[in-house]
Amino acid sequence: DQQVKQNSPSLSVQEGRISILNCDYTNSMFDYFLWYKKYPAEGPTFLISISSIKDKNEDGRFTVFLNKSAKHLSLHIVPSQPGDSAVYFCAAADTGAGSYQLTFGKGTKLSVIP
Amino acid sequence: DGGITQSPKYLFRKEGQNVTLSCEQNLNHDAMYWYRQDPGQGLRLIYYSQIVNDFQKGDIAEGYSVSREKKESFPLTVTSAQKNPTAFYLCASSIWGRGGENQPQHFGDGTRLSIL
Numbered sequence: 001d002q003q004v005k006q007n008s009p010s011l012s013v014q015e016g017r018i019s020i021l022n023c024d025y026t027n028s029m030f031d032y033f034l035w036y037k038k039y040p041a042e043g044p045t046f047l048i049s050i051s052s053i054k055d056k057n058e059d060g061r062f063t064v065f066l067n068k069s070a071k072h073l074s075l076h077i078v079p080s081q082p083g084d085s086a087v088y089f090c091a092a093a094d095t096g097a098g099s100y101q102l103t104f105g106k107g108t109k110l111s112v113i114p
Numbered sequence: 115d116g117g118i119t120q121s122p123k124y125l126f127r128k129e130g131q132n133v134t135l136s137c138e139q140n141l142n143h144d145a146m147y148w149y150r151q152d153p154g155q156g157l158r159l160i161y162y163s164q165i166v167n168d169f170q171k172g173d174i175a176e177g178y179s180v181s182r183e184k185k186e187s188f189p190l191t192v193t194s195a196q197k198n199p200t201a202f203y204l205c206a207s208s209i210w211g212r213g214g215e216n217q218p219q220h221f222g223d224g225t226r227l228s229i230l
Contacts, residue, residue, distance in 0.1 A: 101162065
């Protein structure tokens with residue numbers, strides 16, 4: 001039973017436009033959410049996170065939005081650049097459980113077309 | 115530079131052999147983690163350790179073992195009991211949260227294990 005779902009395996013976007021990556025979760029106890037970017041044969045790189053007490057967090061070109069009632073979060077990349085082409089993983093944690101285990105989605109492969 | 119080092123990058127194992135994957139970090143992080151990634155899949159947690167000499171099973175611990183004798187090191191042994199060991203293995207570390215503070219996990223570059 002997947003608790004974190006990324007329903008789009010792939011996404012193509014023109015350079016300069018907005019990329020929107022989506023993530024849904026089913027566990028209402030999740031209260032900390034993260035996005036990671038991964039290139040082939042490398043480890044994931046942390047991008048941005050959000051706590052459940054917020055509904056938006058921005059860092060440069062990256063913004064994460066959290067809709068707790070819908071159990072949905074999204075990552076916006078504006079403007080998209082060719083170097084953003086990678087696999088993006090959404091992850092979630094129930095920090096109240098006393099551990100920081102992350103549950104990952106299966107990833108969305110983003111291709112930014114020059 | 116501070117970071118997480120995994121070695122080797124590629125590893126081959128014969129059927130029935132145990133093999134140990136190395137993970138070292140110099141970030142002074144308390145917590146360390148091992149994940150497994152299969153093609154088209156997300157990362158799944160094998161084991162994690164919050165502190166030296168203590169570790170906990172993750173979602174897919176069967177066929178694996180770990181030790182945490184030093185803060186900097188968290189080796190993973192893939193035993194012959196693991197029936198499908200071919201995968202990409204990722205080690206991560208983080209500050210262990212206190213009072214609800216949240217800290218991201220930082221990853222090494224992984225070890226790809228293949229069965230001969």
